[in-house]
Amino acid sequence: MTDGAALGKEAHQRHIPVMLDRCLELLAPAISRDNAYAIDGTLGMGGHTEAMLERFPKLTVIGIDRDLEAHRIAGERLQRFGSRFKPIHAVYDEIPDVLSSLGLSSVDGVLFDLGVSSMQLDERERGFAYSYDAPLDMRMDATEELTAERIVNEYSVEELRRIIRSWGEEKFASRIASEIVKTRQEQPLVTTGELVSAIQRAVPVAAQRQGGHPAKRTFQALRIEVNHELDALSRAIPAAIDALNLGGRLVAMSYHSLEDQLVKKAMVRKATSSAPKGFPVELEEHKPELKIITRGAEPPSEQEISENSRAASAKLRAAEKVKMNRGGGR
Known part of the structure; x- marks a missing residue:
């Protein structure tokens, strides 16, 4: 077995992506487009990115992670996808700079799997x-x-x-x-x-x-x-929303109430009309930028928790971009 194959096997054995099917289901309408781009803002060992690249053959994924060891493992795991996988060493609140470095102004999907990764917990x-x-x-x-x-x-x-x-x-x-x-x-x-x-x-x-x-x-x-996780997250969610194309989707999984509240507030703010209270007509400029597509915070199924105990505290929220507030497009 080659070193790359060994690393790929290692990643598969060590990492069970949380709520994988539900994440793909929510992202699918946006990232199944021709020449679609998605950001995995928390690349980790690459489980979610691998699943996206396998299921959507015309998709390119930008994998962001601040952890160089994550890039080493995910890079070996995902090398078979060639240029469809673009790894970037950065923090997820640096989305605007990441896109600029790649010559892009927007993407079709963004995924965040927040908190500490399985790899970081397992490496003593x-x-x-x-x-x-x-x-x-x-x-x-x-x-x-x-x-x-x-x-x-x-x-x-x-x-x-x-x-x-x-x-x-x-x-x-x-x-x-x-x-x-x-x-x-x-x-x-x-x-x-x-x-x-x-x-x-x-x-x-x-x-x-x-x-x-x-x-x-x-x-x-x-x-x-x-x-500096919460400071970064407070910047990352608005940056991700701004980076979405019309019809693009944001999916975020959090694992404690502080993360979840930041995600919720950022989504609700953009999903609420800015029309003054009592205003008789909602003008186009006041219409919400987002539509929330999950009912509250979705938990994992009992079956998933039994198969992957680290999923137990996960809360998933998702939203779709329904109005552009700026000139966009790649």
Whole structure:
């Protein structure tokens, strides 16, 4: 077996794309067009992109990811598609620059599968998971400087409390922040195991018996802070909407309420008439730019959750571009 084939097999075995069939179903009316272009804003190991390229033979997919290891694995997996796959090392809020670099002004579909990828969770040395001991890293892009180790050892107790409460929605944020600062005064925290121990000391024993692992929310908060995820997402969804052709579709899957609320608000804002309240006639300029095509946030099926536990918290939303607010087209 060649190295490329081995990597392709590795990716298939390690990565089960979440809600794959539903994503393709929602995107199909837009990306089945001749010479269609789509953006996979969270390429990962390439599972969603591979399925799009296989099902829609006239489609070209632009695969964006900040993680160079993801590009290595996905690149090997998708090399058989030749120029129909265009990998770009970038963050998903850089869609305008990505399109400009390719000589494009718009696309027919955009897919976001948000949060941490299966690959990042599985590679222990990346430090994303609280289930085993590893360096406190959590960078999606290893070329960036900020790490979880720097945050827990350098942020003030007030800053730690803020991010753990805001990004992790953790009710014991004050206790955890105080315990982290107390612990690092004795010795710097350098591994996930050391951080988990500090969190377990801070969270009341009774609370640790319910609601999942006591470190789950703090790890989420640190990951979001390290990678500036919510700031990037708040820019990425409007950028994706602006990049769509008329009839183009945006599909986004989120895995916690902070992501989902950002996606929902951005879609609802563009799907709401801008006509003044009580205005007798809706002028063309006031008509919504989007039509939301999912009823609320769609969850995965029970069968999918049983086959892929990482799908359990997924929430899917989708919208279609129904009005252009600018000159568009490739």
